[in-house]
Every structure is written in structure tokens, then in C-alpha cells.
Amino acid sequence: MQVSRILKNVLERISPTKAEIDAEKRFAEESMNKLGNHVPDGAHVMLMGSVAKGTFLRGNMDVDIFILLPKTVRQDEFEGIAKRAAVGAFPDARLVIRYSQHPYVSIYAKFEEEERKLDIVPAYEIKTASERVTAVDRTTLHVKYIYKNLKRSAIPDVRLLKKFLRAAGAYGAEIRVEGFSGYLCELLIIKYGNFMRFLREAAKWKTPAHGGSGKSILIIDLAKHYPLELYPRLIEKFKDSRMIVIDPTDKNRNVAAIVSRESIRRISLAARAFIKAPTEKSFFRTEDEIITEKMNSLNKRSGKTYAIVFPAPRVPEDVLWGQLKRMAKDLVNYLEKNDFEASGIIADADEKEAKIYIGVKTETLDKIRLMPGPPVKKEFAKNLDEFKKAHPKARIVIKKRKAFAEVKRSLRNANDAILMFFKTRVLPSHFIEKRGMIKIKNGNMGKK
Numbered sequence: 421m422q423v424s425r426i427l428k429n430v431l432e433r434i435s436p437t438k439a440e441i442d443a444e445k446r447f448a449e450e451s452m453n454k455l456g457n458h459v460p461d462g463a464h465v466m467l468m469g470s471v472a473k474g475t476f477l478r479g480n481m482d483v484d485i486f487i488l489l490p491k492t493v494r495q496d497e498f499e500g501i502a503k504r505a506a507v508g509a510f511p512d513a514r515l516v517i518r519y520s521q522h523p524y525v526s527i528y529a530k531f532e533e534e535e536r537k538l539d540i541v542p543a544y545e546i547k548t549a550s551e552r553v554t555a556v557d558r559t560t561l562h563v564k565y566i567y568k569n570l571k572r573s574a575i576p577d578v579r580l581l582k583k584f585l586r587a588a589g590a591y592g593a594e595i596r597v598e599g600f601s602g603y604l605c606e607l608l609i610i611k612y613g614n615f616m617r618f619l620r621e622a623a624k625w626k627t628p629a630h631g632g633s634g635k636s637i638l639i640i641d642l643a644k645h646y647p648l649e650l651y652p653r654l655i656e657k658f659k660d661s662r663m664i665v666i667d668p669t670d671k672n673r674n675v676a677a678i679v680s681r682e683s684i685r686r687i688s689l690a691a692r693a694f695i696k697a698p699t700e701k702s703f704f705r706t707e708d709e710i711i712t713e714k715m716n717s718l719n720k721r722s723g724k725t726y727a728i729v730f731p732a733p734r735v736p737e738d739v740l741w742g743q744l745k746r747m748a749k750d751l752v753n754y755l756e757k758n759d760f761e762a763s764g765i766i767a768d769a770d771e772k773e774a775k776i777y778i779g780v781k782t783e784t785l786d787k788i789r790l791m792p793g794p795p796v797k798k799e800f801a802k803n804l805d806e807f808k809k810a811h812p813k814a815r816i817v818i819k820k821r822k823a824f825a826e827v828k829r830s831l832r833n834a835n836d837a838i839l840m841f842f843k844t845r846v847l848p849s850h851f852i853e854k855r856g857m858i859k860i861k862n863g864n865m866g867k868k
Contacts, residue, residue, distance in 0.1 A: 423616065423698045430703045431576050434583050436478045444471055447531050448483050451509070451538055455485060458508035460501060462490045468541070468559050470602050473566045475578040482537045486559065488545035495553070498542040499523035506540050519736065522554055549670035561669035566606050569642075569668075577615040581605045583703045584615070588690040589710040590683040595741040596769075598680035600687075607665055607675060611640055622691040625684055638663040645671035682764075686714075714766050715777065721763040722779025726838060727861040732774040733850035743848035744769060748776045754841045758831050759785055774851075780834045787832065793823035835860060 436444070452465045459465060469484035470476035487505060489498075499517065502525040506515055513529035524541040543556045552558055570578070585591035585600050593601035600608075612618040625638065639651055645666055646654060658664050658674045662681050667673040694702045705713075719725050728751075733740060744767050752762045755778075763779040791811065794803035796818055804823055808816055811825035818824075831837045842858050 426698050426700055427580060427615070430580060430583065430700055434477050434579055434703070435576065436476065436481070440478065440481070443532065444476075444481050444483070447536060448472075448485070450531070451483060452485055454509035455487070455505050455540065458505040459487050460489070460493070462492070463487055463501075464545075466560060466563075468563055472563050473570070473606065474572075475566075475570075475575055475582070475602065475606060477579055477582060482539065484539045484541060486556075487540065487542045488560065489542060491544055491553070493544075495522055502540050502542045510538075519738075522556075549667075549673070552670075558667070558670055558673070562603050562667075565668050566603070566610075569610055570606055574609050574614065577609045577613075577618075578606055580615040580703070581609060581618060584619075584690070584694075585687065587703050587705040587710070588686050589714060590686050593678045595678075595738055595745060596767075597683070598678050598745075599683045600679060601675070604665060604675050604679075607640070607642060607668070611642060619691045619694060622687050623695055625688040625691075637661075639666075640664070641666040643668035643671070711766075711768065718764045718766060718777060718779045723763075723781050724783040724834060725777060725779045725862070726835065728776040728778070728838065728842075728858060729773055729861060730851070730854045730858045732769050732772060733854065735850050739850065740769060740774070741767070743850055744774050744776070747848050747851060748778070750845065751776065751778060751838070751841055754845065755780065755834065755837055758837050759789060759829075760834050760837055774854075778838075783834050785829060785832045787829060788826045789829045790817075790819075790824040791827050793825060796821050796823055 448467050448471060452467060455465045464487075466472075466486050466488055467483070468486050469482070471481065471483050487501060489501070493501070499522075502523065503515070503517070506513070506525045506527050510527050510529045513527040516526045516528075518524055518526055518539075522542070524539060527538050527540065528535050529538060530536075541556060541559075543559065544551075544553050546552050546557050546560070549558055549561060582591055582602065582605050585605065589597070590599040591597065591605075592599045593604070608618050609615070612621060637655060639654060643666065645668075654664055654666075658677065661674050661677050662679055662684050663676045664674050665676040667675050690702065715725075733743075735743075748765050748767050752765055755762055761781040763781050765779070766777040768775045768777070791814070793807040793816075794800040796804065807823055807825065811827065814825035814827050816823055816825055831840060838860055842855060847855060
């Protein structure tokens with residue numbers, strides 16, 4: 421089937437119908453009118469997110485309404501303002517307090533016989549990024565920029581990109597995914613013009629092994645905040661980033677900062693696969709299919725894969741995932757310090773269990789580890805004597821005119837090293853009490 425026909429078929433499935441768009445407009449307008457009657461003097465409400473920009477997918481129509489406040493309002497008043505507005509406007513709705521940089525309110529209210537979710541977010545009203553106090557203050561600038569710079573004819577391409585990324589397991593800027601935000605998708609379509617041009621570029625991506633250092637890092641600066649000669653400084657400024665997309669509304673922010681090496685790798689592979697053999701299946705995959713594909717990929721790259729399972733702590737999702745990801749990275753560092761080369765890692769969690777799947781190239785290491793020493797040269801004679809004294813029981817061998825000490829390994833088996841990590845290392849606060857409940861299993865259950 422031709423690519424154009426495939427994309428047309430996909431768009432017919434993912435684009436909201438006119439009836440859905442009209443219903444969304446009614447819900448947004450009614451909600452803003454109700455909330456507007458319950459905000460403090462000097463404040464007003466504004467529609468944000470993909471609904472405001474018109475880039476939402478069918479079935480993904482959560483509405484974001486911001487309460488824009490003057491800077492005379494203290495931040496510690498935000499939660500109370502959002503709660504009072506929510507209760508006043510929707511007295512019968514279910515209300516949940518959530519936390520990002522500051523509190524916001526999610527409500528679940530009946531609208532035209534259907535339960536709808538609405539996020540009510542307090543923020544300061546600003547005109548430029550230099551005025552911002554909190555990260556969410558920039559959101560109004562984002563909406564205005566996209567509305568001005570994204571062609572209406574390119575909205576279908578944004579939808580295709582969002583759906584493609586979701587099917588690849590790389591859509592969403594939350595810690596759980598470490599993928600591409602909706603705003604980043606919109607910027608990429610502005611940059612490349614359409615979905616297929618983006619895909620052809622993504623197929624060429626090469627992922628830096630650690631951080632963003634190296635020639636392969638992608639830099640996009642739509643607003644031309646920086647001349648080309650300053651790009652090396654950008655790489656240093658955002659040295660922990662895998663790709664750099666400068667926020668057109670804020671030159672000091674990398675919109676792609678959260679995007680992980682794994683998300684970039686997955687999108688590049690998915691782009692190559694689609695270009696080679698286009699199929700609608702590339703846009704429609706379940707969460708189970710995504711995790712199975714991730715496991716299969718990890719197993720292929722690994723000599724041995726382990727599944728580390730423990731009860732999930734009852735904490736907010738962003739806290740759970742933040743600590744789980746941090747612990748997973750600490751585990752990789754610990755294994756590599758003990759010479760076990762990690763081939764990849766996957767974190768997963770639900771309400772009951774948290775899991776870390778980790779692959780290693782080699783399950784069992786040699787008994788002897790070669791500790792590198794100084795070169796065997798006259799000018800390094802003193803260093804060589806000190807090296808020998810530091811390893812009195814070790815056999816010193818010379819390889820390529822360099823000294824090595826043969827040291828007996830304390831940890832040879834990867835399973836033992838993982839157990840030692842969880843037994844001796846300092847774990848994130850909400851996982852400390854789970855230390856004694858950890859189970860280590862064979863992680864190759866996804867292999868085919």
C-alpha cells in the first residue's frame with residue numbers, strides 16, 4: 421500500500437470528528453465561564469494544551485485551563501485558589517490535588533452525560549520568559565507561539581507524529597516515559613514541515629552513548645537564539661541532554677531535556693522500519709505490545725537479562741517513577757564499576773509492583789581482574805614501585821609496556837552483584853523499606 425494511503429487511513433482513525441471538536445469547544449467554553457466566576461480579582465482563565473492548539477488526538481481530549489494570576493499573589497496561595505475555583509465551579513465533581521512544580525487540581529465532572537477530566541492550573545501571567553517564576557508560566561507563551569507558527573494544514577502531521585511516537589513507546593514528557601512532549605512534536609513539525617520529512621531525518625539519528633557530547637547530537641533552534649559558532653557551547657550548556665531543541669520562547673530552556681537515549685533509539689529504529697516497510701501497525705500498538713518489543717530488543721542485546729521485582733510504594737506516580745529511574749541508573753553504574761557491561765535497562769511499574777529489567781553482556785566474569793598501573797618506563801619507576809606496594813599480594817604482569825596487577829574479583833556473577841547492590845547501597849527513600857522484599861528472576865520472558 422502507498423504511504424499516502426496509509427497515512428490517510430491512520431488520520432481517519434486518529435483525528436477527532438467535527439462532532440467531537442464541537443463538543444470539546446462547548447466543554448472548554450462552559451468550563452472557562454464557570455471558573456471565571458470563581459477566580460480572584462485581577463486573575464483570568466485561559467485555555468491551554470492540545471485542545472487550545474487544535475492538535476489533540478481522538479479519545480485524548482483532557483482539557484487544561486490555567487488561572488493566570490498577577491505576581492502580587494504568593495505561590496503558597498496557589499493551591500487554595502485552584503481548589504476554591506474548582507469547588508465553586510463544579511460543586512458535584514470529584515477533585516484530586518496533584519503536584520508538579522506547584523499544586524494544581526484535576527476534576528472529573530459530568531458533561532453531556534459523560535465524565536470528563538479537567539486540569540485547573542494556577543500560574544503567573546507573563547509576557548516574556550524572563551518574567552517567569554515557575555516552569556508552567558511559560559505555557560501561555562507556548563500556546564501563542566504554536567498558534568502563530570504552526571500552519572493549520574500541518575495539524576494532521578502533528579497528530580501523525582504524536583500517534584507514531586506513542587506506538588513506539590516514546591510519547592510523553594513525564595518521568596515514566598522520558599519521551600517527546602506534545603509541544604516538542606509541534607516544534608518538530610514546524611522545523612521539518614511534515615511528518616514524512618521528520619521521519620526521514622529521524623531515521624538518520626545517531627544516539628550519543630553518554631549525555632549529549634559528540635558530533636551526533638541534534639540541535640534545533642527555530643528562533644535562531646544562537647549563531648552556529650556558539651553550538652559547541654550549547655552542547656556544554658546542556659551536557660546531560662541527548663538532543664537539544666531550544667525553546668523559541670525561552671533561549672535558556674531545552675524542550676528536549678527529558679528525552680532519553682532509549683527514546684531516541686526507539687524512534688530512529690521505528691522510522692527506519694516504517695520507511696522500509698510502511699504499515700498502519702506502526703501507529704497502533706498496545707502497551708503490552710510495546711513492553712514485549714522492548715523486552716525482545718533488550719534480550720537480543722544481552723547475554724543475560726534479569727527481572728528485579730518488589731512491591732510498589734504507595735506514593736504519587738511522578739515520585740515513584742523518579743525514584744525507580746534513579747535507582748535503575750545507580751544499579752547500572754554499580755554493575756559497570758564491577759566490570760559488568762550493561763546492555764540496557766527497562767523500568768516498569770503498576771499499583772502493585774515495581775520492576776527493573778536489566779541486561780548484561782556477560783553473566784560470569786573471569787576470576788582475575790587486571791588493574792591498570794603506570795607505564796613501564798624509567799621516568800615512571802617510582803610510580804611502578806608505589807603500584808606494587810598498593811597490591812602486595814597481586815601478580816604484576818606487563819602488557820604493551822604497561823603494568824597490570826592481577827587481582828582476585830570479589831564479585832564474579834551478575835546475580836550476586838545485583839544482590840550486593842540492593843543489600844549495601846543507599847536506596848531512594850520510598851524503596852528503603854522494600855529492600856528485604858526484592859526478588860530477582862530470569863528476565864528473558866519476552867524472548868522469541
